[in-house]
Amino acid sequence: MNPFQPIGRLAFAFLGTLGRIVVFTGLALSHIIRPPFYFRIIGRHMLEIGYYSLPVVGLTAIFAGMVIALQSFTGFARFNAEGAIANVVALSITRELAPVLTGLMVSGRIGAAIAAEIGTMRVTEQVDALTTLSTNPFKYLVAPRILAGMTMLPLLVFVADIIGILGGYIVGVYQLDFNPANYLQNTYDFISALDIVSGLVKASVFGFIVTLMGCYHGYYSKGGAQGVGQATTNAVVSASILILLFNYILTGIFFAANV
Amino acid sequence: MSEPEIKIRMRDVTKRFGAKVILDNFNLDVRASESLVVIGGSGVGKSVMLKCILGILTPESGSITVDGIEVANAGSAEHEAVNAKVGMLFQGAALFDSMTIAENVAFSVTARKPVSAKIAREIALMKLSMVGLKRSVADLYPSELSGGMKKRAGLARAIAADPEILFFDEPTTGLDPLMGDIINDLIVHCVEQTGATALTITHDMHSARKIADRIAMIYQGKIVWIGDTAEIDSAANPLVDQFIHGRTDGPIQMAVRR
Structure with a gap:
């Protein structure tokens, strides 16, 4: 056997998948901007993605903020820079931790659910049934979910910013004996609009990635229950990797010029 | 005698999955207001034929017209126009x-x-x-x-x-004989009441005899026999004869992996 055969096969499979994702993304975007719009369905998904993800995102954010405060205290105490803890918590929460952790948590909660739901609809011919009922599956299944993901993730991240900073405040004030007013003033003075906006833009991109991967893997799932299970796993894994990749790219775009 | 009006026309339709040819220069006419049942074994391309008409699958070549509208390789507007006339009962x-x-x-x-x-x-x-x-x-x-x-x-x-056109995909599969017969009666009743053109795919001969005005048999991606329901028992076709009597020996060889 030619040793290059498996490499070639892998390369073709990769390019094929990449091509399918690009076409799928193009179709999804074209249906997001073209009527008809299913407002009731968009609203339902916004509620599912936004409101019902609040507890898990809130818990993640508060513990992240608390851990950052503790860790930076141990580190900064070595060179008497404890005063910078409030700044570090605010910066790391708004720029990185809130968007990335929210993206990853929502990927596990929503991306998996989307892939499982659309995947089940695919293998039970419900997606085909939509087509025979003069309803475009992209418009009815994909576009509302992506739209909801892109709009709800920034809101979730905004809430996570507040709760994460609160977590740092709780540790700083009640465990490390910082002055509450000083802690809040430090946070307020140091944080800039770009820190928050960059996190919200990242969140919107992550919302797009999570819902797109859920829809894509669900839409192309096959082979019954096993196929749906595989689609769910693939949706979460691919969304998580893409979130980390795009986090790097977006951080580069936002902050490379003024590090 | 005037030519019957054709509601669905498939001409030289070829559909492949990889190297496997499912529909091989497939031809079929479904007349307006008739109930046509397509019979055939599992995996011979019955469902693929339906999905090509509905635009769910795209054939590699050939022509499919519904009420004169070309749907093979057509855009979403044509498919939406055709699907607006269609009602379908899926297998599950x-x-x-x-x-x-x-x-x-x-x-x-x-x-x-x-x-x-x-x-x-x-x-x-x-x-x-x-x-x-x-x-x-x-x-x-x-x-x-x-x-x-x-x-x-x-x-x-x-x-x-x-709808003007009704598709039935294996309507009695997975049902007990009594419920199967009730569904058959309902299909006959609904088709008569609505005056729709009906295209059914099944391998249930009892169902086919009850629902159909005409029956067509598909084998190896082609229609090998088509005729009135009453003629099927006297069809001088060994493929039809073997299929309707459910014999294992004959020209139809089922792929069995050991």
Whole structure:
């Protein structure tokens, strides 16, 4: 056997998948901007993605903020820079931790659910049934979910910013004996609009990635229950990797010029 | 005698999955207002044929026209125009899990006509009663229904928008003989009442004899016999003879992996 055969096969499979994702993304975007719009369905998904993800995102954010405060205290105490803890918590929460952790948590909660739901609809011919009922599956299944993901993730991240900073405040004030007013003033003075906006833009991109991967893997799932299970796993894994990749790219775009 | 009006015409349609040819220069005419049943073994391309007509699958070559509209390799506008005339009962009913039975049936109406939710529900309840489902079933979810009731609900959804064309994909598969016969009767009743053109695919000969005006047999991607239902027992075709009598020995060789 030619040793290059498996490499070639892998390369073709990769390019094929990449091509399918690009076409799928193009179709999804074209249906997001073209009527008809299913407002009731968009609203339902916004509620599912936004409101019902609040507890898990809130818990993640508060513990992240608390851990950052503790860790930076141990580190900064070595060179008497404890005063910078409030700044570090605010910066790391708004720029990185809130968007990335929210993206990853929502990927596990929503991306998996989307892939499982659309995947089940695919293998039970419900997606085909939509087509025979003069309803475009992209418009009815994909576009509302992506739209909801892109709009709800920034809101979730905004809430996570507040709760994460609160977590740092709780540790700083009640465990490390910082002055509450000083802690809040430090946070307020140091944080800039770009820190928050960059996190919200990242969140919107992550919302797009999570819902797109859920829809894509669900839409192309096959082979019954096993196929749906595989689609769910693939949706979460691919969304998580893409979130980390795009986090790097977006951080580069936002902050490379003024590090 | 004048030529019968053709509702669906398939000419030289070829569909492959990889190296495997499923439809091989496939030709079929479905006349207006007739009930045509396509029979054939599992995996011979019956479902693929239906999916090509509906635009769910795209054939590599050939022509498919529905009411003169070309749908093979057509754009979404053509498919939407054709699908607006179509009602389909899927093998597993394919009811939407997230909707109640009434919402499933009403969806078929609201997706095609600008009607209020209230009127759509009234139409749904009427169609559900046409297929023998009580009002109490309307607000249940598909997971709460038996296989036969799901098929009835699927049938109600298929006829809800009064389509010109009805497709039935293995309508009696997975049902006990009594329920199968009830579904057959309902199909005959619905097709007669709506005056629609019906295209059914099945391997259930009892169902085929009951539903069909004409029967066609598909084998190795081609129609190998087509004729009136009454003629099938006297068809001088060894493939048809073997299939309708369910014999294992004959020209049809089933692929069995050992």
